[in-house]
Amino acid sequence: MDFLSALKVSATGLTAQRTRVTLATSNLANAESTRGPDGKPYQRLDPVLEARSFDQSLGAAQQNSPQGVAVAEVVADETPGRKVYSPGHPDADLQGFVTFPNVNPIHEVVNLMSASKGYEANATAIETLKNMASKALDILR
Numbered sequence: 660m661d662f663l664s665a666l667k668v669s670a671t672g673l674t675a676q677r678t679r680v681t682l683a684t685s686n687l688a689n690a691e692s693t694r695g696p697d698g699k700p701y702q703r704l705d706p707v708l709e710a711r712s713f714d715q716s717l718g719a720a721q722q723n724s725p726q727g728v729a730v731a732e733v734v735a736d737e738t739p740g741r742k743v744y745s746p747g748h749p750d751a752d753l754q755g756f757v758t759f760p761n762v763n764p765i766h767e768v769v770n771l772m773s774a775s776k777g778y779e780a781n782a783t784a785i786e787t788l789k790n791m792a793s794k795a796l797d798i799l800r
Contacts, residue, residue, distance in 0.1 A: 666788055671711070671727030672781035678706050678730045679774035683767045690762040693750040701760040702735040703767075736761055 682704045689701040709731040738761045746755030 662788060662792055666785060668727050669781045669784040669788070671729060673778060673785075675706070675708055675728045675730055676774045676778035676781065678733075680771060680778065682706055682733065683771040683774060686762045687764060687767045687771070690760055690764055690767075692760055693748070693757055700740045700758050701762070702737070702740075703760060703762045704733050704735055706733050707731045 686703045692701040695701050707730065708728050710726050711729045712726055740758045740761045742756040742758055744755055745751055745757045748757045751757050
């Protein structure tokens, strides 16, 4: 794998991890949102990541082409939210239950930490590539 291909692979990783961080923070921020624009509780969002060949994106797929990662789509988690008895809440139903989002803060913090470590690993790979290129240029001088 050449220098630029390795750089592109790490760059796609940075983009994917940034999306994971953004979605996890959005989920955490809306963990108590009982009413969205559609009048329903917030639904947690998850990215769907897929491997992508660089040649595939150019229309010429090859077996040994460098791989990257891309966010194929962002999907809403369809699991039902938790119901809490709170008859005085403005969003309570006729029985007095409020439906809160299906966001588990512990799960989101773990996702956030995992995405942060993945981002850090890709940033370190890019820094290593830059150092290798610098050393190669020093040798040529």
